Amino acid sequence: MDKESTVLVYGTNLAGYRAAYALAKIGYRTVLLNRGAYVDEYRNQALAQLPLDFCWACGHMPQRLFIGLGAMQVFYNADLLEVKGEPGHFTVKIKKRDHYINNFACTECEACIRACPVEVEEAGKKRKAIYVCPEIAWENIFIIDEEHCTKCGECEKVCPTGCLKLDRTEETIEMDVGAIVLAPEYDEPTEDDLAKFGFGKVSNVVKSSDLARSSLFTNFVRNSLERPSDGSLPKSVAVVVTPQYNHGVEYESYNATISAIYRAVRTKELMPEAHVVVFFREFRGFGKGHYRWYERALELGIEIVRAWDLSVDKGKKKGDVKIRYTLGDQEKTLETELVILITGQKPPTVMEKLSKVTGVEADEHGFCKVLPFTCGKTTQEGVFAVGEFTGPKGNPEVVWEGYGVIPEIVECLGEKNFSPAPPPQLRDVSGEEPKVGVFICSCFGEFNNYMDLDALVEKVRDLPGVAHVEIINGCCTPPTIQETAQRIRDARVNRVVLAACTPLQKLLKFRRVVMMAGLNPLLSEFLRLREDVIRVHEDREGMLEKAFVLIASGVEKVRKAQAAPPPMETFHSAALVIGGGPSGMEAALAIADGGFPVTLVEREQELGGLAKGLRKDLEGHDLSGYLAQLIQRVEQHPNIGLYKGVQIKDLWGYAGHFYAELEAGGEVKLVQAGVVIPAMGAKPFEPKGAFLYGEDERVVTQSELEDLLAKGKVPPGPVVMIQCVGSRNESHPYCSRVCCSQAIKNALDLVERGIEVTILYRDLNTYGFKEDYGILAREKGVKFIRFSADRYPQVSLSNGELKVQVHDLERDSVETLEAGTVALSVGMVPDVENYAKVAQWLGYKLDSQGFFDTETSMCPYEEAIKRLMKPWELSSNGVFPVGLVHSPRSFTEALLTAKDAAGRALTLLGKSQLPPPNAMYVSAVKESKCVGCGLCVDVCPYYAREIDEAQGVAKVRPYLCDACGACLVACPSEAAYLRDARGEQMIPSIDALLL
Template identity: 30%
Template sequence: MEMTSASVLVVGAGIGGIRSALDLAELGYGVLLIDSSPAIGGILAQLDYQFPNNHCGMCKMLPLVGRERASEFCMRKALFHDNIEIMPFTEAKELSGEPGAFQVTLLQKARQVDVNRCMGCGKCVEVCPVAVPDEFNQGLTDRKAVYRPVPQNLPNTYIIDREHCNKCGKCMIHCPTQAIDLFLIDTQRTVQVGAIILAGGTGFFDPAPLRDLYGCGAHPNVMTSLQFERLVSGVGPTQGRLLRPWDGKPIRRIAWIQCVGSRNLHLNRDYCSSICCMFALKEAVLAKQAGAGQVDTAVFYMDMRTYGKDFYRYQRWAQEEEGVRLIRSRVHTAVPSDDGTLSIRYVDDEGTMREEAFDLVVLSTGQAPQPGLKELMEKLGVSLNEAGFAAPQGFSQVRTDNPAVFVCGSVTGLKDISETLVQAGAAAAETATYLASKGVSTSKERIPEEKRDVTRAAPRVSVLLCKCMGSMEDGIDWRYLRGRLGGDRSVEAVLEVDQLCSEEVLDELLRKLEPTQTNRLLMGACLPYVYKRRLRHLGTRLGLNPLLVEVVDLRSLGFSGNGSSGEATKKAEILLGTALEGLKRRDPLSVASVPVNQRALVVGGGIAGMTAALTISQMGFPVTLVEKDRSLGGRLRHIYHTLDGPDPHRLLADTVKQVEDTPGIEVLTETEVVESFGRVGAFRTVLQDKGGRKHAVEHGVTIVATGAAAASPVEYCYGQSDRIFTQEEFEEVLAQFKLPKDRLKTVVMIQCVGSRDEKRPYCSRVCCSAALKNAFKALEWNKDARIYVLYRDLMTYGFLEGYYTSARAAGIRFIPYRPERKPEVSIQEGVPVVRFQDPILQREVQIKAEALVLSTGMVPPEDSEGLAQNLGLDRNQDGFFLEADAKWRPVDFLKEGVFVCGTAHSPRSIAESMAQAKSAAQRALAILQRKEIFSARMVADVKRSICTLCETCLSACPYEARSVDTEEGMIVVDQAACQGCGACAAACPSGAAFVRGLEDKTTMAVVEATLEDAFAHI
């Protein structure tokens, strides 16, 4: 058993684990990323469509600054980074040591297939006699006992299902590369780590064993939401066509039943799974679009919990534009008919029993703790909550009982993509500050070296062909290739090697190539996406620019292994020939370096801003914290208690003291931003204090944490009676005992006041939990109080659902209302009188309220528009700051080096704001820890001789990397900010904008060579 070391062990390689691993790797920490599955990606590997645009965006997690440290590759297929080692099919079995110095014993299960020899030809699948349900397609199709766990994963190799394999040995006999060994055993490895992040994701409730629910598992036309995701996938069992599993007929009517396995006391699942409502809406829209508008979609729900940023707007669009029906109801049964349809019997929100027939029923199944989570948590000394998920501590969403163990994502309860990535970033930040406190060092970014100037030299290409330890020996006619490539007058030599990825072989090649005039390298090898950086390092050792080294994938050609090498040889010839033509015409590109000012500017001194400032300061970087008010704290100053216990005022006092006692944080109160300019790593921001005095701060990053304001109601007679409060005002009078008990005999709360309407079409997320906590507080003050909550949808997502249950048990009455029939309020004899329609009694009810409490939500601060203009940032339709990507870059702006957190982003709770602040700080630290930023080699440039200064490219650039130098009269490119997307080149009418390495001459040479070789083999 080998003993190795890494700074951090990340358990779980879904998107949460990947995000944490990338964040820590970008800080220079060595990360070991493990997953019990044979492939990485988690649930996201099965989801082809994601809110809000139904596109995949996993690659947006890759670094944007110094991005060549990680291979720029489709992350649905693989992840490669210098500082990350990935071990799939691996579990943590034993733990010893103490926080900061853990010894973890890992068990890596044997795949029974050698990934270095398997060519992915599929011969083994053809002869395997065993068929079992395919987990990837959620049992809608079968697979063999030898299979690929995820179709798109790289390397695209097979694995043996040991549980179902009958050991017949046919696969071993027919494997052309002898990659299969049914007698391989599991291996153990012990690793020493300083900290652990648990990102193991979640399981889903399986309704099949309880067939009396809705027939899942008994009727093929009843499926779970994950099964439906596979059904509509273009690479799913029906290639995206909506066909009934029962008989293959087109689907015309689909029903979604919400809260299956969630919000169910009988199943001991008193929690909301948080994502199911948006999941169902997205799927209903997908069905509408896949059926060209001919599919009727209906979602049966109790509360439509669209509480996230832009979620409610999406709900309205789905209803009004796409025609998705939302039916508030409790579904009783789904009764199958002889023709395969299912009759949904339900009670609507007026108490009437109804029935509709559907071709397909989709169950929105809730979360369940991963198998083995309890055992793992016990080993790590981490507490679980009553539902069996990891229980974070206090206001932190990522800290645990163990100071060196952190959690993120769905291991603490089901999260959507953006919330998972926020928590993953927060966990990485907490881990980094913990390791820094223990003195754990990080690796430094390697400064690019360029020793030889070959710009004026004629191309001299050495071609290296790897046979991959003999596994590709019979697949290609190597002699023919040597002759074909060697006939090009630009080729210096053609060398064959057995194992190009071996350090010994690379050393030997270096000795052979050094005496030659080689100034370019072309390599044909296996797994170039894995070994490209190592192989390009050979070019670096020869003094070559990495762009003068090209690696071609020969492994994926699909060798037959039967001695007929014609087809594979033709493909190899085309691939190598076109790569050679491009390489001959490629110019070596330099790397620009720009210095980084290692100071951060945090705008906003609420809990989010203070948390971000402290996180950055704890890593040793100075911070300027700007607050426009007289004191720090923001909206936290007006919060007196929470639902789940932690004291917000103690949090406020402790955080303010910590900020004030930290020498590295400069606090400027009663100060505002009036101007800011610059680029990532070098901003200059002008600040102005209350006296009008201005001074400039130079900094490398900016974090916007300016918070939100409480909305002021303009309805329900607010301001006409001292008995009418907002929730914030009611919380204050309760906390300060300003109300006598007789003023709490009857309390009416109205939700969504000035929210989720035409003026503000968004949910403020925290209003429902605020109503619950104040209702409980009122009961504490007067146990005989009668409390009524008039609501549209109660947003008690996650484990807040338990408090909703407790409130009903305590006698608090919850009465739904429709937006077209809002409650009405009048003042009679100085007392508010509330009239509303009771949906169960089917009549109007009138209540005299000693206290009327309005849940008003949040709005952006009045000065947010001016601040956005001063910082050069965008806002959304509601006035909140607009992030770069709603799912994959939730704390980034498109303007590189500027980040957002807290309620400046959107309404959220204290704990959520703090997690987002940690995540934003983590993103900022990835820049601050560099003394200089190196641009990528393939960035945009300008042919100044033909540029007309039309400035079309400026508006086309999404990263604000282009500007006009008025003194020189030309367009200039900020190479540190440029991401090489090519939008400027596409928009330029004169061809002056281009991307280095993709010039017309190179691209056209590759195209011509491809066509020439392809036609030559017809």
């Protein structure tokens, strides 16, 4: 029996969404179960920890698009009841209750809301028993509040499209799926969990996540900081990272401390006069650019207090908040006017139920257990778990897992079962005189309540170029789509202006209407009568005038529109991996297992890279064993062309068309690839000359210490470890992420052997579950002394003895430690020359720290999540840097980036022809006007343009083009243009807008 190919995704964390989109793009159908009634009813990590205070969530989650194409089904108010069978052949029982309003057929006219006789007061605001949620205009879901609804049926009576049905009941259905992905959401700590911080008890203690949410409509502004007690603006604000003081209750996702810094910086920017303090034990911002934000906070005069413990209570003055904290040995208090809590994450509440239903096991912290060295494999074969469900992590990790799990899922599935329907045949209108048809939607008569559409028709009729005007009933429900397409045909026009409502939501439907009428959508313009006129204005005269002007402008725009088909280009389905370390090998294997040829080039004679010396990590995973397994598989894989001891001589091309010249033993070989995966690894920082390293053999690096220990050579104690050597300084302004774990690992090993260990540190970066080991180390007697960035410890020799002098920041005292051995925790640094060479070949921009960035990242947050959610894998020109070339990270974390890259590559490979992401809406070049200045090439964020050296003109690589329009502005001539916004369309349309 053939394996099933549909995948069930349970839950709405971003990893689950991303996996669903990726599967659709590869060609598999997905079914998504949402426990709630809309996208964000259950908060997911990214949104609970909004890095920026504006929401893009639904806008960049193209759920509608995938549903519209038929690749995805979403069940709301759904749950998973039962799972039977085995990988490839699961039968699942699902409970679901469709929305009372089918939101694909709903026009959002709100007639139902007006008809509803039940008024409900909620949080001081009045609404009806049927209302819209969440009101951020992309996924507006109409919800009936069961508690107050009387089922009187008035709403159903007035619904013009018949999409509202009150008799929707809970259904239980069974379906066959090939694999199951568990992606439930984030569990924020409750009021009880946060009692220690006064949350719920003390009025001016607020959660940052609530603050972000309440300021969605305006962004984070001064008013967002109004105190709940009296609405006044605070003159002092404290930001507290709660999970660091709440061990065992909540866990710290990797974003927490940088979120605190970011919140403090934004607060200080809005209120420079305010006193802003951040409380945490340790700063753990190891992401791209995080350390710079930390420094910025200091520059702005934000006080950072590394309190060891902390509690919050009412202050002396009414409304004030008192923070009691310990610093060093001292008890201190701070009175402040507002406290903002950066909260952590609880173990998932659905864990127990999902364990029962699917058989997956929980780990010791209560999160879903994932098998070592996999991205999402659980203890139950064929069932995968991703995102915050499997433990605390950073936003980038969450989204990477969405793609990372793809290669693992695809193994369980049968033949692909989804491909989008071919477009209708379009009529050739070249040579015809432009005849514009204006179709004004009445939204089933709804719009007549607000403006005189007949008067509008009369006004529009006289516009030059308009050959036909009529009012239509709708153009977004299946019957009205058909009907409107026929009307366009009957009107015998060749240009269309459709004045209806939001194309943000309905673009595909509108384009389909035009295409069903046989016209290229480039010949049409969609206007928002509802969003731009009806709902936002009151004055009827003014509305009529404005509607007319908008239509006039649309008419002018289409009069000079020209049709063109979507340009297609070929894509070479093979990958080139540069570097044979663990991440390079992992990516190569995942792609090769997917059935595509991979060329793997390693400059050394041996595979393994920097990982060769590794044994076990802090958690005890057998790294050397896994590495050996990777090497063996790579060497034997039939789809991998392995080149060891080989240099890349040259590399050129672009996504789909890369060429590399390999040189080995005097021979040169040319290989071709569609995607390139840079995996060259990084280098450990060499502390030459510092701390007597290289001068006294008792001063070693952590790796050297580990080697000694592995060889059974016990170093002379006591051991003093110095953290942040070559990290978080001017030349390397970032945290190397792994050194603290390495120090703790060695320290635990040493104390087991009875050797005294003191760790001198700035911030102990034992993020996520690693915190357990930090605590363990303290329990086992490892001593910790914090020093400050401007007073590093001094290592000296006195009568042949090593001495370390350190300034204890917390006690403000200078101590001199005797040391038998000094271990330096050195950071990782980019392999500058090698990176520069590869980056230059690929036209890739390195980040400010010298590493490869996966997407141009100018955000304070590593990999702005939005960009990661963006469906377009080619925005990085088909170049997917993995592992240490991206940023310092551990062995297993490097594997995750490799899997993410492989997942992204798999969505591209195997498609011999790729249309542009926006079909016919691409940028183009008028070659006769182009002088090849290259400005458009430089501004293009998608590598979608190049200069054809032979002709000296710009060329577009169509499938890389996302039609952003940067080129048309960069081009001082009219040589670069967007096909739907040529200069000759735009200028008259602006003129008409000024009527």
